[in-house]
Amino acid sequence: xxxxxxxxxxNSLWGGRFAxxxxxxxxxxxxxxxxxxxxxxxxxxxxxxxxxxxxxxGIITEADRDAILAGLDDIANEIARGAFAFSEAREDIHLNIxxxxxxxxxxxxxRLHTARSRNDQVALDLRLWVRDAIDQLDAQLQxxxxxxxxxxxxxxxxxxxxxxxxxxxxxxxFGHHLLxxxxxxxxxxxxxxxxxxxxxxxPLGAAALAGTSFPIDRHATAAALGFxxxxxxxxxxxxxRDFALEFLAAAAICxxxxxxxxxxxxxxxxxxxxFIRLSDAFTTGSSIMPQKRNPDAAELVRAKTGxxxxxxxxxxxxxxxxxxxxxxxxxxxxxxxxxxxxxLALCLAATEGMVRDLEADEAAMRRWAGEGFATATxxxxxxxxxxxLPFRDAHHVTGRLVALxxxxxxxxxxxxxxxxxxxxxxxxxxxxxxxxxEASIASRTSYGGTAPANVRAQIAxxxxxxx
Numbered sequence: 001x002x003x004x005x006x007x008x009x010x011n012s013l014w015g016g017r018f019a020x021x022x023x024x025x026x027x028x029x030x031x032x033x034x035x036x037x038x039x040x041x042x043x044x045x046x047x048x049x050x051x052x053x054x055x056x057x058g059i060i061t062e063a064d065r066d067a068i069l070a071g072l073d074d075i076a077n078e079i080a081r082g083a084f085a086f087s088e089a090r091e092d093i094h095l096n097i098x099x100x101x102x103x104x105x106x107x108x109x110x111r112l113h114t115a116r117s118r119n120d121q122v123a124l125d126l127r128l129w130v131r132d133a134i135d136q137l138d139a140q141l142q143x144x145x146x147x148x149x150x151x152x153x154x155x156x157x158x159x160x161x162x163x164x165x166x167x168x169x170x171x172x173x174f175g176h177h178l179l180x181x182x183x184x185x186x187x188x189x190x191x192x193x194x195x196x197x198x199x200x201x202x203p204l205g206a207a208a209l210a211g212t213s214f215p216i217d218r219h220a221t222a223a224a225l226g227f228x229x230x231x232x233x234x235x236x237x238x239x240x241r242d243f244a245l246e247f248l249a250a251a252a253i254c255x256x257x258x259x260x261x262x263x264x265x266x267x268x269x270x271x272x273x274x275f276i277r278l279s280d281a282f283t284t285g286s287s288i289m290p291q292k293r294n295p296d297a298a299e300l301v302r303a304k305t306g307x308x309x310x311x312x313x314x315x316x317x318x319x320x321x322x323x324x325x326x327x328x329x330x331x332x333x334x335x336x337x338x339x340x341x342x343x344l345a346l347c348l349a350a351t352e353g354m355v356r357d358l359e360a361d362e363a364a365m366r367r368w369a370g371e372g373f374a375t376a377t378x379x380x381x382x383x384x385x386x387x388x389l390p391f392r393d394a395h396h397v398t399g400r401l402v403a404l405x406x407x408x409x410x411x412x413x414x415x416x417x418x419x420x421x422x423x424x425x426x427x428x429x430x431x432x433x434x435x436x437x438e439a440s441i442a443s444r445t446s447y448g449g450t451a452p453a454n455v456r457a458q459i460a461x462x463x464x465x466x467x
Contacts (some may be wrong), residue, residue, distance in 0.1 A: 027089065030328075031088045033091060035335050036092050036093045036122075036334050037086055040076070042129050043125050049221045049224040050116060051069060054216070057155035059214055059216070067108040068112050071108075073336055094121050094122065098113060115216050117207045117208040117214045119238040120204055123203040124202065124203050127199050129337075130199060130341075143190060144348055145462070148179070149182060149466075151175075151178055152182070156173060156175035158175065160173065161365070162374075162450070168374050169439065170374055171440045172369075172441065173450050173455055175459070177456050179370055179462075183259075188250065188254040188445075199229060200227050201222070202218065202227040202229070206235075208325075210234055210325070244315060244333050249338065251344045258348070259302045265354060266295050273364070275360060276360050277359045282357050284296045298354060307339070315332070315336045315337075342430065370413075373405065374437070374440070375435050383397055401424075405424075
């Protein structure tokens with residue numbers, strides 16, 4: 001005889017951890033305490049500001065305020081010690097703390113939620129958390145910038161091949177190459193700073209969606225929590241997560257920059273390049289090939305970019321079709337944000353470590369810097385300056401000389417003057433002054449160029465900016 005729907009043990013849908021039936025499923029899908037307990041500091045900070053404001057406005061008594069503040073301090077100390085028992089039955093961090101507060105101080109604890117909703121409470125907590133995360137990531141970015149500057153200064157005049165299409169193009173210095181990442185990651189800092197400035201408005205007091213009839217002072221709570229101002233629209237305050245999306249987007253761009261540097265570290269450390277060497281601190285050995293040193297830290301930084309990109313796409317997808325105001329879908333905002341902040345922090349730490357750890361093989365870089373007729377552009381520029389040729393004509397002459405050198409199996413600087421004059425009779429011996437790697441690099445004195453003097457000037461300017 002078939003079981004009725006009321007017998008969950010007979011329905012495979014309710015198997016395993018859902019054996020208790022629909023109640024277990026609803027609790028599992030509805031509860032967020034497993035991940036949003038990370039918001040406990042921000043939740044308590046916001047509750048304290050709210051309680052102080054309620055008392056200042058005469059909405060609760062000073063005695064209730066004092067009891068609430070003391071109770072919240074006790075709960076904070078307990079959570080910090082790892083002694084607080086979080087309950088999935090209480091769904092989220094807000095109800096866990098509020099219920100614990102009421103158990104400890106009684107009726108005063110139940111007055112804390114006056115003139116607010118979990119909707120504005122969670123929006124507040126996440127804004128505070130993202131703001132803190134940005135401050136921590138900014139400190140890490142500054143540390144990485146300083147590591148890059150230290151190595152750029154060390155190798156300010158060390159030649160290496162510059163590439164386009166991963167083909168040797170022109171000689172540059174290793175210091176100049178590293179400064180490119182200084183520029184990129186400085187823009188990452190700026191993006192996070194912009195994000196921080198935009199999110200720095202307080203949703204507290206918007207309540208569920210329409211505001212409240214209590215005479216609250218939203219400017220006071222905003223100021224107490226370090227916000228520039230309260231958010232101007234209650235619907236927007238509880239339902240917008242663009243601040244989280246902007247954070248994830250800035251993190252994804254930063255991760256892309258870290259991934260590009262990681263890819264170059266992998267290439268530079270490989271044969272036949274061998275431009276750099278990483279110590280055992282940031283490499284691993286092979287289980288079967290004892291001679292290998294694998295750049296695993298760089299490879300993992302490169303890989304984790306996909307994870308950060310996925311988090312951005314996940315939240316964009318969650319938010320794309322939500323009507324105003326709050327919907328439970330928005331519970332899915334936290335895990336992508338938390339995971340991205342954690343992952344990016346780890347990638348920044350690993351990248352700073354690798355940058356400080358790497359040792360450049362200057363001889364190998366110098367050897368490759370002159371390969372592939374890398375000073376051909378310098379020859380073309382000389383033909384323009386010394387002989388007055390239009391650049392397109394100089395480009396053509398240089399191409400013929402490259403072909404001649406290729407046929408002879410030598411570099412441009414190894415062609416004899418007669419060889420050079422066989423293509424362009426007006427060439428003089430002065431041309432050899434621009435055909436060496438060092439001369440090429442030293443000549444690139446335009447603003448932003450690779451000349452060692454430029455590199456050192458940029459390093460000094462960045463050090464002054466960073467303080």
